[in-house]
Amino acid sequence: MSAASTGDEAIDMTDVDALYKMAEVSRVLRSATSTIEKFVHLASGTNDLTLMHCLVLVHLSRKASCKQLDLKSATGIAPTHLTKLVDELTHRGFVRRHRSSWDRRQIILALTAPGRETALRLLTSLHELTHKTQLNAIEELGSSLKRFVSTTANDEWLDRGSAHTNEVDQLDRGDMIVKPIN
Amino acid sequence: MSAASTGDEAIDMTDVDALYKMAEVSRVLRSATSTIEKFVHLASGTNDLTLMHCLVLVHLSRKASCKQLDLKSATGIAPTHLTKLVDELTHRGFVRRHRSSWDRRQIILALTAPGRETALRLLTSLHELTHKTQLNAIEELGSSLKRFVSTTANDEWLDRGSAHTNEVDQLDRGDMIVKPIN
DNA sequence: TATTGTTATACTCTATAACTATA
């Protein structure tokens, strides 16, 4: 109920309202996040898994195994945070960590049986409860914001180039020899 | 570059992609936030003002004075955080805090001359640099997310009613007798 | 030297609870 919703919707929207909207979207986003997290709570039994935990679980459930590097680029989670998330998931017995014998710098991740079950239950919940409309809503969402950001980012005022290091992940085989660590 | 963008845009979007999108939107939102914050940095001279600081500044610049309670409901900022924000803005000399003599529980906020200047410079920057498209993008954004949240929130699975205490702010006069505190 | 991952720290915003002062 910011000042943005006091009359002529998108027509008379002033610049000020952009600020209100930003804050509102940010809040609603948290709300949506916690909604999804509730699904995982129900699916997993624990109440300690966040949206980012879900992301990791779901991504891993799609592949037999996955390099941590690919997980990073696929989810966009900061490496420093990813380490903690995998720590916690490993500690809960959902994920196993291996070290690649091919390139010993890399970590290979794989779900355990309970981890895979949990991920599948989460996906089932999401499938039952989300509808095309919602998915499309989220879809539009991302592109809308990206439009906003890219337009302003190219402006003369902002010299500092935004370090966008988005690389696609495509090169995971998941069939190399690995050894357990943790 | 999540797994969501590997082919048929919104058509073949699976439930999984909702998760990726959520995380992506969250990240892009931060990006947009920092874009706006750069405007304030340029307008204010300091680099220590966040989007929420902007919100407060801009909201205050629209009224002669403003109850903190109204600021809370207008911006949606948590009371606990609002205290800190106003602390900082007061410390920077942008805001003055008064105690209402009418209801001595309430705090009345007003911009100082530098604060008002900064707010106006910020608004000018925003006006020059944002376009209708971007504003509409943000507008759609909020409603999209809200649709997602409200649809899932009414589900049988989630019993805990979301405590939505959104009240509109309309009752600030800004012409009552106030006394300085800080 | 460059890359992968870890550790540690600081920061922003939220949520909660306990508290003061006032109504």
Added chain:
DNA sequence: TATAGTTATAGAGTATAACAATA
């Protein structure tokens, strides 16, 4: 008792820098 605001704490996620191990 209820309301306005403050304080303190914990949490999630990000950013950054320093570091180890490997390539």
